[in-house]
Amino acid sequence: MLLNKLRMRNFKRFRDQEITFQDGITGIIGNNGTGKSSIVSAILFALYGLQGTGLDGNYIVSSFAGPQDVCEVRLDFLVGGNEYAVVRRFKRRPSSTLHEAYLFLNQKLLASSVQKVGEEVHRIVGMGPGDFRNTIYAGQKELLTLLESRAGSRKDWFMQVLGIDYLKKDSMEELKQIIDAREGTLLEFTGRLQELDAASIRDRLEELRAELARAEDELKRISAGEQSAAEMLERARKERDRLLSVRDRYLHLAREREVLEAEIARLRTECQEGEAEIAQRQRLQDELRDLDLLAGRYESLKAELAQMAENRATVDRLRHEVETVEEQIREYTERFAKIEAELAVLKKDEDAVAGLSGDIAALQSLHNRISAMKALQPEYDSLREELARLDERFAQIEQRVLENRKEIERIEGKVQHLRALEAEVRDLDALRAREEIFLSAAEYARQREWCLQEACAASEEMNQLETEIAGVSRQLAGMGAIEEQIESAESKKEYLTSRISVCAERQETIREEIRRLAEHRAEIITAGPEGSCPMCHQSLGEHYEELVDDLAAASELKQKTLADLEHEYARAVAEREALIAGLQNLYQQRTAYQRLKEQHALYSSRYEQTAAVLQRRKTEAEKYSAAIRALGMDEYDPEAHNALKERIRDLTGKRAEADTLRGECSRLPALQKERQQLIADVEDYLARKEEAEAKIARLGFDPGVLQDLEAQAQALEASYRAYAQMQARLLQKPALEEEHAVVLAKIDGLCKKRESAMDELARLSFDPERFAALGEECNRAEAAFQRAFELRVRLEGLSRLSQALDAKRSLLESREAELLQIETDIADLGFDESAVAAAEGTIADCERNLATAREQKYAATARIGSLKTDIEGETERLSRAEDLA
Incomplete structure (x- = not known):
């Protein structure tokens, strides 16, 4: 795996940083806290995400980032001749966390989720985040701790780095299982022994x-x-x-x-x-x-009040009519005076119109000549505009001709340069094919070197295992007869157990016989010489003494036999107890013997596995050497490869320059064609310009004459406007004369109407004070009438x-x-x-x-x-x- 480029945006201490890893060894130098370890953390984060760095998600995003900024890390690397690029974006929100991951293979999307990218990286790199940290990378704090730790801790760290710590862990687990099985067997036997009590x-x-x-x-x-x-x-x-x-x-x-x-x-x-x-x-x-x-009195007062109210309404109406008529008379009088003033002004306008008739006739003649010349002006303007457009087009063509000439000269120079570049880059494809061979050879050489290192490590491990196996074999050689000893001791234990059981049963039998003899002797002694035997029911007589002595001798003999049995029982129990203690020791030795056998088997299995790994790595190394020779090389030459890459890089830049020039030179035919077209456009311009100038000469239109006529007409325009205004006012004279007669007649009619209304007001003679007093008295009578009606209604219930x-x-x-x-x-x-x-x-x-x-x-x-x-x-x-x- 070769690192090519690392890009970090808003990652820890880096706002926006890009690192390109060149061939060879890359050194990162800086003071403490400047971010050297953060670069390695960024590589781990890009490959394995948060799981790889072991950091909290709250400390991934840079403190320089804004609230909406996203942390992004991109790592470009090379594995097996394929270019990979992994991109991760991370942002911690208050309510959620954004974590996106994308993996590209040769610039094509390979995976697009955190889980899938992690699986693909594990497959491509060949290890997970833990193995990557333990084998590829060791943090500075881990090295410091390693230097300060005890020998046992350093051993554990090296076992973890070498990836063999699982052997110790698996061995301990297997031993624990064996111990648990033995303890279970012990508990089972203890329970079975308790059941025998x-x-x-x-x-x-x-x-x-x-x-x-x-x-x-x-x-x-x-x-x-x-x-x-x-x-x-x-x-x-x-x-x-x-x-x-x-x-x-x-x-x-x-x-x-x-x-x-x-x-x-x-x-x-x-x-x-x-x-x-x-x-x-x-x-x-x-x-x-x-x-x-x-x-x-309410009804009579009510009728009188109604009559007076009717008279008051008539008086109010007549007074309103008189006021209205007087207002109309005043308005018509004002209108009458205004009409007489307007008629006097119209009389003056008639005299002025008669004096302006000559100027109006001269103005009409000027307007006719101006109209005739303006009819020719559109065609004249059109011809002048055409000439102006032709001149403008000619200026553009002239400018384009100059630009075309310069462009053609410049491109012709580039054509010569392009031919020189094409001659130089003719061998680029062959060099690239050669570089592919070098890349394959470099990968084979790297794999072969790794296989040789693995083979060396396997050989060293085999030597160590041979020493361990020899030591365990020596220990096992002195413990080969332990099973026979245990089998002999268990057989003897079973014999003693059987013997103890027989002794115990025999003791019980003899005790019972002694008890029966004692009872028989006691019955005979109780019966006496004159009694009868309790068994045969015959008289004892002279046999009494003999029978008593015989029973006493038989009882003594049984007591002696019982004592011998008890001694034998005690001796057997003691021998069994000693044998059990010896068996416990033998069991412990057998457990140690089994552990040694298991350890010997484990070492032998590891030895065989390591030997297989050694042979496999040597075979693989030879295979990679053969592959390098198959490529036509005895050995991979890094210096020749670097020189070839430099040559290819130089020729690639020249080819890119040639491609750029080729695109520019392709415009030369079009520019030459454009030049011929420009020459044709100039010839067309000259012909069209001569034709337009001839048409203007035949038209006979003079803009200066038209301006003089318009100036003369403008001088007479004020007289014409005054004449037109007076003519318009004179058209209103008949209507004003008719309105003058109508207004005079209306004034006479309104005066007569006003005199008739004044006579009617004098005839009615309405008294307001009498009307007010009568209204108050009628209200009091109405209130008394309503109250009396309410009282009658209430008294009825x-x-x-x-x-x-x-x-x-x-x-x-x-x-x-x-x-x-x-x-x-x-x-x-x-x-x-x-x-x-x-x-x-x-x-x-x-x-x-x-x-x-x-x-x-x-x-x-x-x-x-x-x-x-x-x-x-x-x-x-x-x-x-x-x-x-």
Whole structure:
């Protein structure tokens, strides 16, 4: 893998930086904190993202970046002759994180997501971020820590760098699995030995049965308590239900009492209001008698007021007509004076028009000559414009001819230079083909060097493994008979166990025989010489002493045999205990022996793998050497390759220059063709110019003569405008004379109308003060009439109010009697709200007691079930122990 270029934007300390890696070794020199390590971090970030750098995403984006700026890193590198470019963009937002990744192969998109780019980079580079950091790159802090660390820590670091730390890890895991398996086997054997202890199982069974009996007694006690708690809860609930029924009756009566009290209060208020209303209406009769006199005059006053209002309206209308007529007379008088002034001005205009007739005739003649010359002016202007366009076009053609000549001369010089460049770059393709061969040879040489290094490392590892295997083999040679020793000891242990069991059974048999002999001797001694034998039922007689002695001798002999058996039993137990201790030591030796065998197998496997790697790397190195020879080279020559690259770079620049010149030189035929066209355009211009000048000469139009005629006409234009204005005013004279007669007639008619209205006003003689006094008196009479009408209406409902008052008093007495009865019923109930609360508290206590009893019952039942299960398990264990015994 060869690095070509690194571009960093807003990455850590770099705002915008690009680094190009040249061939050979690149040194990065700078003070502490200037960003040297950040360059390596940028390479790791480009290849593997945040996982590769091991940094927090909050410290990736540069502190120089703005809120909207994005961190971007691009790395161009070469692997296997292919050009790769990986681009990553990163931005941390408050609510999300932007992380984009793109991978290009030979300028074509290969992958476009973080996951896919990571997978492709892992495939191309051949390692993940951890392996890359451990084998390709070591940070400065890691080296400092390495120098200051202990030997064991340095060993761990080198194992991690070499990628062989997994061997130690896997070995430890495998050993741990072996230890766990052995401990499991030990626990299994310990459990099986415990199952053989019948005496402890019987004791355990007795304890469990006693505990079961106690648990059953406790269950009976708890069941009785549960029954008692349930009965108390039922009694409390019945009492609570009775109290709730009484409370419902009490609440119902209380609501009825509240309704009746509200209705009684309402009825009392309505009765009081009815009595006050009746009294008030009785007082209104006196007021009605006082109003009848004034109210009787209301109709006559109303008619008189209406007649005077009609006369006032007529007077107002006549006065308005008089004012309107006077205003019209004033307006027509002003219009009449204005018309007479305008007629006097028109008389003066008639005299002036007669004096301007000669100037108007001269102006008309000038206008006719100007019109004739202006008819020729468009054609003249068109010809002059054509001449101007021809001159302008000729100037452009002349300029283009000069530019064309210079361009042709310049391009002809470039054509000569192009021919020289084409001769130089003729061998560029052959050189590039040669460079491909050099690139392949360089890659083969690099791969061969790597294979040789790997082979050397494998050879060193094989030597170390051979030493380790030899040491382990020497240790195994002294432990080959451990299995035979363990097998012999286990056989002897089984024999001793069997012997101990036989001795124990024999001891029990002899003890039973001794017990039976003692019982038989005691029965004979009890029977005496005169008694009968308990077995044959014959008289003892003279055989009594002999039989007693024989039984005593047999018992003594059994006691001696029992003592020998006990001694033998003790000796066998001691030998078995010593043998068990020796077996434990042998087991430990076997475990160590197995570990050594496993270690020997592990080293042998690693030795074989390393030997295979060594052979494979040597084969691959020879293959790469053959590949270099197949390319026509004995060895790869970097200096020749560099010289070739320089030559290709120089010729590539010249070819690019030749391509540029070739594009420019291709314009030469077009420029030559353009030159011929320009010559033809000049000839056409000269012919068209001569033709236009001839047409102007034949036309006979003179712009100077036209300007003189227009100046003379302009001098007479003021007289013409005055003449036209006066003629326009004279056209209004007939209309003004007619309007003068009409206005005079209207003034006479309006004067007559004004005199008639003044006569009518004098005839009506309206008195405003009398009209105002009559209106006030009519208003007082109307108010008295309305009040009297209201009083009569109110007095008509007096009897209805009396009847309603009597009905409400009767209803009030009935509701008061009902209220008295309800209060008596409430007192008879004797309800107390605290009794309900006390009943609720009693129920809650009973429910808690019942729940506690049931929980205890459930716990006792579960305990009994558990004890029964334990008893069944112990019974099965006892049965198995007895079967084994």
